[in-house]
Amino acid sequence: MFIPNIDKFRIILASQSPRRQQLLNDAGITFDVVINSSGDENYPKQLVKEQIAVFLAKYKAKSFNGDLKENEILITADTIVWLKNEALNKPVDFNDAVSILQKLSGNCHQVYTGVCIKSIDKEVVFSAGTDVYFKKLSLEEITYYVENYKPYDKAGAYGIQEWIGYIAIEKINGSFFNVMGLPIQKLYHELDKFINT
Amino acid sequence: MFIPNIDKFRIILASQSPRRQQLLNDAGITFDVVINSSGDENYPKQLVKEQIAVFLAKYKAKSFNGDLKENEILITADTIVWLKNEALNKPVDFNDAVSILQKLSGNCHQVYTGVCIKSIDKEVVFSAGTDVYFKKLSLEEITYYVENYKPYDKAGAYGIQEWIGYIAIEKINGSFFNVMGLPIQKLYHELDKFINT
DSSP: OOSGGGSSSSEEEOOEEEEEEEEHHTTOOOOOOOOOOOOOOOTTTTOOOOHHHHHHHHHHHOOOOOOOOOEEEEEEEOOOOEETTTTEOOOHHHHHHHHHHHHHHEEEEEEEEEEEOOOOOOEEEEEEEEEEEEEEOOOHHHHHHHHHHHOSSGGOOOOOSSHHHHHHHHEEOOOOOHHHTHHHHHHHHHHHHHHHO | OTTTTTGGGEEEEEEEEEEEHHHHHTTTTTOOOOOOOOOOOOOOTTTTTTHHHHHHHHHHTTTSSSSSTTTTTEEEEEEEEEEEEEEEESSSSHHHHHHHHHHHSSSEEEEEEEEEOOSSSSSEEEEEEEEEEEEOOOOOHHHHHHHHHOOTSGGGGGOSSSHHHHHHHHEEEOOOOHHHTTTTHHHHHHHHHHOOO
């Protein structure tokens, strides 16, 4: 409500993530959700860190099915987990989720979200990164979490806002909401600039 | 459920804060809430930063009204906001809340929570600190927040999990949940040590 002229636009969030929808809503932004089946989320193998998230956010915007109208603004986003020299994706099954969490255990990793804001005549992309420090997890803790929370829709196989976030994350450096899937403060600011400059 | 022997104890949280109750609950710990009217929260004026939070957490434990039984563990906590060389308390009225948020605007401050874990025969205190970076807020944003969210029960006059946390906090360094009122990961670990060593 503090973004001047935002009411002149229809904001479209092309994301199935309930966490992204909640974050945008709690920031006081009115929007519609449109499901965008962008197909495979492949990216060139030479990309690293936030480059991957930015590439995929742009890719999702590019492959948006509907044509944008003059008063519409599309938001797409992609979040990846980066550990040492590797992107950790969504787990494919139980064993994969356990294996991903074993890698995160006792280590610091980075969470990058790329965001694309697009209208009929311009496009802005940006990203945010957060360092996340996990304590050493026992196998018992990991299997309990995966069995009960089924983190199959989450890059890195965990939700910071779930039980494992409470008991395992010692500290973060950066935006908390970025780890949930959307750097909401930065997005709010970028949306203001997008509309008003 | 991963703290061995915790079911042998009755955990008592002496805090009226719904946020602390939620955090302890979401960490999977079963507890009772007991309201503790500890009276004035004064502290010696030479104390700074986490010393204040630790002093007040201990004071709340000391002034706990009920006598602890052998199988009971009491948890008390206090959270303060520290800006430059000053502790910012809960706002006393609308103007005070606005004035506190104007001080936080465009600055980095620290949030310290002191926690006291106490049984009939021992007591442990610890603290956690988090750096919080606020963007520059407009007076319009501040008055909108205070009018609609009435942050009178919150040290520093804001809740990180509310609208202002979404649009104004650029980044943090430390525990997010500590800013909400309880460094839950550290408490979980300390509670395990308290019970099992």
